[in-house]
Amino acid sequence: MPDDIPKLPRQRGKKNQPKDTAWKQQNLPALRPHYDVTSAIPVTLITGIATLAMGIALYFGHNGSLEQEVVYTNCSLANGTQIERIMRTELGNETFQCSYSVTLEQDFTGDVKFYYGLNKFYQNNRLYFNSRNDQQLRGKINEIDGCDPLQYVEDKNGTKIPIAPCGYVANSMFNDTFQLFYMNGTTNGTTRVPWTTRGVLGATEMKRKFRNPVRAQNQTLCDVFQGTIQPPDWRQPICQLGMNSTDPNVGLGFENIDFMVWMKVAALPNFRKLYRILNRQVDMFSNGLPKGTYQLVINYNYPVYMYDGDKSFIITSENWVGPRNLFLPVIYLVVGTFLLLVTILFILIWLKQRLSRVHPT
Incomplete structure (x- = not known):
């Protein structure tokens, strides 16, 4: 069968060759420094x-x-029993309370922040920090992909009930609580140190990453979380998180400030996380924490005996460099x-x- 397609003449020669200029032939003069x-x-x-x-x-x-640290791993009850030796099965839903006397040798002026610290806790483990679902934390409670093996629980009928919040990170949430009392106050000799959650996390981060499910009219928070179950190591469902807190504006459910702080995983095994900030709108503490004696009351809920870790409560008065940490200055000095x-x-x-x-x- 004859080929009816006309054949175009082939172009030969230097049609596509770049012009012979210094720019197109890459012959521009260049600085070639010789280091000595x-x-x-x-x-x-x-x-x-x-x-x-x-x-x-x-x-x-x-x-x-300025910084004052209280290591309370070996917190003791009134009868002398050390709490870290009590097994998790013995804790149940009971909360143990212990207290420490804290003496500030000088005034902690300015913005005072309160941290809790954990040692030997590896939040940077890949399998650990990937065990979460960010879509669920934004209010889509049935999104549980990536939380294996803490995705769901099967009931007697074989129905899969999603865990909210799912994953290892949420399941291991830190739940010790603290109160600080100034012993030189005017009300029966003690004054509770006022705390605030304002400034603990950025407003944009809180709104974009953590949202409770949308509620219809007359619905409670527990109503919208129906059909889910709490993580295995939690003592209460997510809808009750923050409900019994003594701190105002702590938030409920996924929007609870302590939950949001915990879900920001730490890069190192020894870390501290911001717990509260001093409310300087109260006249007695408008300039910061005055020197003197304080009583730290701890509701001990979080066991660390299984990985031989330590827990601490830190009071800091920060300046322009932030929390006290000599690692970066030492690196600069050495280099x-x-x-x-x-x-x-x-x-x-x-x-x-x-x-x-x-x-x-």
Whole structure:
């Protein structure tokens, strides 16, 4: 069968060849620096001085931050029993309460923040921090993908009841609570230190990542969570979370401030998380925490004996560098000192080269 498709003549020659210009042929002149000891000295010197200066500033800044830490892992009851030796099965729904006397040697002026700390708790484990469903935390309570094996519970009829909130992270939520009393107050000798949740988390983060399911008119929060079940290690359903809190504006359900703080996993096994901030709108504490004696009352709910961890409560008065942490200043000081030593070495090499030129052998 004859080919009726006309054949186009082939184009030969230099039709597609770029023009012979410096730009298109990549022949533009370029700077090709040659590094030697002479050019390296100012770089290491300036960088070393800047890094060392930053380390010194951070060091004095962190030393200016006041901090009082109370390690309460071995919290003891009135009968002398240490709580960390009580097994989880013995805890049940009972809350143990213990107290510590805390003495502030100087005024904690300015914004005072209160943290809880955990040691040897690996929230950075991949299987742990991936065990959650962010869609569920935004109000879609039936979204449980990614929470295996804490996705659902089967009832006697084989029906799968979704866990809300699902996953390892939510199941291990920290639930110790604290109260702090100033012993030099005017009301029966004690005054409760006022706390606020304002500023613990950013408003944008709270609204975008954590939302309770939409409620119809006359529906309670527990009504919209019907058909779900609480995580295995929880003592109450999600709809009651924050309901019995002594702190105002703590939030309920997925919007509970303690729950939201816990769901932000930590990068290191030893970490602290912001619990509350001092409410400075109260006249007695408008300038911060005055020095004196305080009583810290702890509702002990969270066991750490199974992984040999520690728990602590931290009171901090922060300045421009944030919480007291000497890790970053030490790194800056070490790097800055190293660069200055390298600069000295380069100077010695440069002097040796100059002398060898002046007095050749």
